[in-house]
Amino acid sequence: MILGLLREPGDETRVALLPELVKELVVAKVEVLTENSAGEKAFASDADYEAAGAKLASREAVFERAEVLLQIQPPNDSDLSLIKKTQIWISVFNPLWETVLVDTFLKKGLTTFSLDSIPRSTRAQAMDVLSSMATVAGYKAVLEAALRLPTFFPMFMTAAGTIRPANVLILGAGVAGLQAIASARRLGAQVQVFDVRSAVKEEVMSLGGKFVEVEGAVEDKAAGGYAVEQTEEFKRKQQEAIDQHAAKANVVICTAQIPGRKAPVLIHKATVDNMKPGSLIIDLAASTGGNCELTKNNESVVHKGVTIIGQSNYPAQMPVDASRMFGKNVFNFLKLIIGEEGTLNLNFDDDIVKGTCITHQGEVLNERVKSIIEKKNGSPAIKETEIKTGTKTKK
CATH class of the missing domain: 3.40.50.720 (NAD(P)-binding Rossmann-like Domain)
Structure with missing residues (x-):
């Protein structure tokens, strides 16, 4: 599997993975492409990432080669023009609120995972980015x-x-x-x-x-x-x-x-x-x-x-510790979709993988998001294949 770590846009200072966790992914036989200066605002240098085993690349090159794209902030219009249908996007895009973005994912047929949708269960606590970031927010407030x-x-x-x-x-x-x-x-x-x-x-x-x-x-x-x-x-x-x-x-x-x-x-x-x-x-x-x-x-x-x-x-x-906490949550989630020899393994029989997945093959998988999209549209969310063929799936 080739994982692409992207530099955050705008004023976001965090990074989704610090070098210490990139090193563990490399040990797990995952190839990590890191966008130039991705961790700069979190005080992690390109040299640190290279020492951890990552390969540096331009943003365009990361989008061209990576199978999985990782960023904290949701994709902007520029990102959506670069991402390919075969790629997987992992970030935090508040899908219960940002339903227009979910509609965009559906229309483009993208596979997306939103880390703020990880199920609230004992097993998923180690992946709970909302709790980690809320800890920082409460302290800083x-x-x-x-x-x-x-x-x-x-x-x-x-x-x-x-x-x-x-x-x-x-x-x-x-x-x-x-x-x-x-x-x-x-x-x-x-x-x-x-x-x-x-x-x-x-x-x-x-x-x-x-x-x-x-x-x-x-x-x-x-x-x-x-x-x-x-x-x-x-x-x-x-x-x-x-x-x-x-x-x-x-x-x-x-x-x-x-x-x-x-x-x-x-x-x-x-x-x-x-x-x-x-x-x-x-x-x-x-x-x-x-x-x-x-x-x-x-x-x-x-x-x-x-x-x-x-x-x-x-x-x-608080970019250093916030990135460290966020990255550990991400790493624990990534372990669920990394197979033997570092291959990509999307196991939708796993309740955490399925619950965190928002869209896949033109369909909304997350049940809460699906319910909101259906209420908004006034009809059940339909698959991209159904849109193309004019058929309907029997309920």
Whole structure:
């Protein structure tokens, strides 16, 4: 198998594989083509990749020779013009949200794997890029808050008087939220946490956070640990509680997202109006609309003295360890599709391989993505062969 490691576009500083893992792939008899300067922003030189056994090449040459193309960011128009139908694209392209891109893959007949769609199972934990990157995001969000807040995080008892600890409100106790709790507590802040899933209460408390309960939450075991849409009555109760706690908070960190949907708005403009001047809102859900009504993705907005930071890619601010964690997840996934003697082996009997595959031979394989595409199109997703022949597969 020939694996093509691509340089990330734009401001993305991470790289999908560091040289240390390229070396392990080479040992597994995989030929690795690395685009020139692919790891430069993550402080991995071309010489490091060559020492690990990779072969350097231009982007065009990688697209020409590789069987599998690997990149963190989804393909842009230029990439889609270069990729061949026989090649496999592996990246993170948020298929539950980016359905237009999925349609493009279908029309081109591409085989694609989205690493953010890896099933939520014990066996797949070692490949879970979402959890790895959420860990970085939760940590960095707290550090940015500590740097930008005009007050201390911990309590100080000084000759000039006692400084009270910062009050941090965290919305969502997923991986990012839990890491934010741990980091804020280490810095000495008081932490309150909202989440619609009562199952995370013990984790929140074990990290030193106070879990704020709102009765009436709907939970769905089939959601794989993710939050689900709530009733209007629950939303009203939740909103009242959030408004009360936000008014007292110095920092609000928003992490609540629902896969395939716009992020729920939990902090309305009226809530921000009542917050303390100098306080901060850091919105990790900015890329899907944000949990704050005033959030703008990748921008900072100041409203009546409250700073709202829309940041959806904190991992790019920690490129070395973020790349190391991401790469290890990728490597563990690649082992599932590497056969004997380093050959490519797409075993769709493996639930992780099938669940991570979005499109293959003109068909959507991931069940959740298929459901969304069918709802969007108003009819079942059909195969490319059916489009060409005008036939229909019997259900």
